[in-house]
Amino acid sequence: MPFAAVGPQRFGRLLLKVENFLPPANVVLYKAGDSANAVFTVRWGFIKVWAEDELGHPRILRLLGPGDMLGLEALVESHYDHSATTLTPAGLCRTPEDIFGDLLCREPALHAQLQQRWLSQLRRTDQFLLKVGAGTSRDRVLKLLRWLAEFSHPHPCPRLSRNDMAAMLNISSETAARVIATLKRRGTLSETDSEMHFDPDRLSL
Template identity: 35%
Template structure:
């Protein structure tokens, strides 16, 4: 796993309080006295594409807040193939399952260079017990994770290849309005949609010919939202 720290470990008091994305992340509702409960170091890490935050089955000692970049959660099927069950962007939390004593349920792999905060499980558990605001935020994140997983399963695993791909482009475009949609490659695309790589590549080519998407750089697309919505409505 290739990673390097952007800063030395810190106790979080000043950095969490002044975090630029604090309203998005797990500690967003903490107040000044709460930061005194943080007594283990929180590491701020920059992680290269292709590296893993953690692997499925590992006993987890940390949660991760995504500060920037893109991370995929991968599930490996019995036949050896992989399925991408979610994409995590800025503000998302990975590894919540460790709070109930479970090993990591997925492998978390960085798709686009990511900055993350590595939160020791003991810190989050203590804050959850002693700070009702954080406990409420944790419950909200549990719900969001379940909802997103159900949403991905429903939207990206059902219907024709054309409808699945249209829904994926619409979801990714909605995540970052006004910005091009970035995909990491045809193999990952197939793993997100439950399609073979050849089918995924063929469907992308069809969309490009029809003007539904325009590839400005390799795996970077400008989308025609209304046209993609029309594809999603196809019977």
């Protein structure tokens, strides 16, 4: 929760309006164009932020995990730029935009914390483009898995569907499925409904 630096004794009445909720996987939190009326903080679990390209295909722009924030455009714009969906079951805090803005004005420490989180998320997106975005389709899938392991640590690596992999890497879902199937046949990777298990140092084809 982003309000650890605020203190409930000072702003308890405002913080009472912060909603904690536990959506399962595949719940749409908001869609591009929806009224931007709240900011969300991820307590646990993982979220995908996505948009449709000019052909109507979904493209995942970034993944968010514990401690990350989303919907920050609500602080400066009237509508959300992108869509957000839970990738796994998650614990979230939903703060109405007017409450969040009021807290930012009253508490400088919260403003500094917000800037730091935003910068961290921006740097992670930059690193994803540099580390994962190049190479053959097969190489990109392997790089994505290594990146996911680093991103999610120390939490279990979230399971991505083959469609989600395709939406992150601009490859076909069939290609992603073939690479993952090969890793599973070799015993290098296993999956549950919400997690993937593998040793990043053993990933190769």
